[in-house]
Amino acid sequence: xxxxxxxxxxxxxxxxxxxxxxxxxxxxxxxxxxxxxxxxxxxxxxxxxxxxxxxxxxxxxxxxxxxxxxxxxxxxxxxxxxxxxxxxxxxxxxxxxxxxxxxxxxxxxxxxxxxxxxxxxxxxxxxxxxxxxxxxxxxxxxxxxxxxxxxxxxxxx
Amino acid sequence: xxxxxxxxxxxxxxxxxxxxxxxxxxxxxxxxxxxxxxxxxxxxxxxxxxxxxxxxxxxxxxxxxxxxxxxxxxxxxxxxxxxxxxxxxxxxxxxxxxxxxxxxxxxxxxxxxxxxxxxxxxxxxxxxxxxxxxxxxxxxxxxxxxxxxxxxxxxxxxxxxxxxxxxxxxxxxxxxxxxxxxxxxxxxxxxxxxxxxxxxxxxxxxxxxxxxxxxxxxxxxxxxxxxxxxxxxxxxxxxxxxxxxxxxxxxxxxxxxxxxxxxxxxxxxxxxxxxxxxxxxxxxxxxxxx
Numbered sequence: 487x488x489x490x491x492x493x494x495x496x497x498x499x500x501x502x503x504x505x506x507x508x509x510x511x512x513x514x515x516x517x518x519x520x521x522x523x524x525x526x527x528x529x530x531x532x533x534x535x536x537x538x539x540x541x542x543x544x545x546x547x548x549x550x551x552x553x554x555x556x557x558x559x560x561x562x563x564x565x566x567x568x569x570x571x572x573x574x575x576x577x578x579x580x581x582x583x584x585x586x587x588x589x590x591x592x593x594x595x596x597x598x599x600x601x602x603x604x605x606x607x608x609x610x611x612x613x614x615x616x617x618x619x620x621x622x623x624x625x626x627x628x629x630x631x632x633x634x635x636x637x638x639x640x641x642x643x
Numbered sequence: 644x645x646x647x648x649x650x651x652x653x654x655x656x657x658x659x660x661x662x663x664x665x666x667x668x669x670x671x672x673x674x675x676x677x678x679x680x681x682x683x684x685x686x687x688x689x690x691x692x693x694x695x696x697x698x699x700x701x702x703x704x705x706x707x708x709x710x711x712x713x714x715x716x717x718x719x720x721x722x723x724x725x726x727x728x729x730x731x732x733x734x735x736x737x738x739x740x741x742x743x744x745x746x747x748x749x750x751x752x753x754x755x756x757x758x759x760x761x762x763x764x765x766x767x768x769x770x771x772x773x774x775x776x777x778x779x780x781x782x783x784x785x786x787x788x789x790x791x792x793x794x795x796x797x798x799x800x801x802x803x804x805x806x807x808x809x810x811x812x813x814x815x816x817x818x819x820x821x822x823x824x825x826x827x828x829x830x831x832x833x834x835x836x837x838x839x840x841x842x843x844x845x846x847x848x849x850x851x852x853x854x855x856x857x858x859x860x861x862x863x864x865x866x867x868x869x870x871x872x873x874x875x876x877x878x879x880x881x882x883x884x885x886x887x888x889x890x891x892x893x894x895x896x897x898x899x900x901x902x903x904x905x906x907x908x909x910x911x912x913x914x915x916x917x918x919x920x921x922x923x924x925x926x927x928x929x930x931x932x933x
Contacts, residue, residue, distance in 0.1 A: 504652035526645040534750055541750040546682050550652050551699055615834045616748025
């Protein structure tokens with residue numbers, strides 16, 4: 487079937503089987519490898535993307551279900567050559583080591599800050615609680631999100 | 644790579660159309676909403692529907708939480724995140740938010756639905772116990788109309804519900820009653836895991852005594868989620884530690900847990916007792932303060 491999804495603001499169309507999961511549609515049909523594919527069982531959260539602004543595990547959503555919806559991936563964080571404050575925060579606070587969980591973590595952080603610009607550490611912990619970092623960099627991830635919350639405006643200015 | 648076996652995909656644009664599609668496509672057709680129970684089953688080939696009917700376009704028709712006529716009505720396509728955020732539900736039934744905070748994780752709650760959770764009827768699922776404790780009923784619709792089924796009759800057993808082949812769950816109705824309190828207690832191994840054991844409790848006071856009680860356990864019974872003897876042990880008595888201990892012991896005695904990777908049966912039975920006792924204590928505090 488033909489599937490059209492708005493990805494990072496642009497309508498993208500590809501032919502795919504109905505059983506195609508959103509993560510594979512993004513990576514294989516559209517060639518966007520920024521979204522990582524991890525456990526396949528909606529546990530690890532490496533595949534998190536935003537659907538209509540909400541974090542979703544793209545290994546447990548059919549691409550067909552995203553038709554007519556807005557998907558935002560890690561490729562859509564940087565805008566006009568400027569890093570998103572969340573990306574800058576992960577650099578400043580060493581929020582990643584191997585980088586496998588990072589795209590999903592950053593998208594969840596973006597969604598959190600969009601709805602709650604000044605979250606507490608506990609609110610950050612709850613927001614990322616469905617995503618696993620196996621370098622155990624949770625503390626630095628929380629510091630990175632805090633950095634983005636505190637510096638958001640000056641980076642985007 | 645885990646992907647489902649091939650299937651034909653259809654999108655329903657109304658409840659009536661979804662039911663018409665179920666009738667036309669037959670028993671090998673399944674509805675899919677959030678997909679967080681069905682798609683994992685399909686990846687493992689534990690479910691191999693030939694037709695999948697996507698009901699996500701029915702948000703405007705089936706995603707709602709409304710207080711009216713002495714009831715709170717919850718649409719089947721209401722997402723877990725909406726249930727968690729609902730002030731109406733939190734005000735009337737604290738048990739609901741307590742359970743939702745412990746269901747899966749935030750991205751899963753953004754997709755998973757009330758109807759999907761109840762229809763999956765996983766023995767370790769939380770909302771079936773929550774709604775059974777609250778005395779809720781389900782509304783099942785087919786081409787011939789609607790029927791109302793109590794939560795305990797709806798939940799027939801592991802992965803079995805009262806919903807027929809060409810029917811769909813459309814609503815859960817929770818009665819609003821005065822002088823009540825409720826609570827949920829759950830033990831799980833880590834965030835996102837299913838319950839090792841959980842207990843949902845609701846109490847309603849009639850003067851100084853317990854007038855009505857709902858006790859329903861999760862993850863410790865293959866079938867039958869309500870603990871009727873434990874409920875009966877409370878009625879007509881003041882809410883006291885002695886009564887709670889007796890009811891919790893009966894709930895543990897009547898449950899039937901299985902030994903599995905989440906723990907031995909004895910441990911789960913111990914949890915059933917302790918969690919029921921704690922939930923009764925907190926539900927009673929809330930009922931007395933109401």
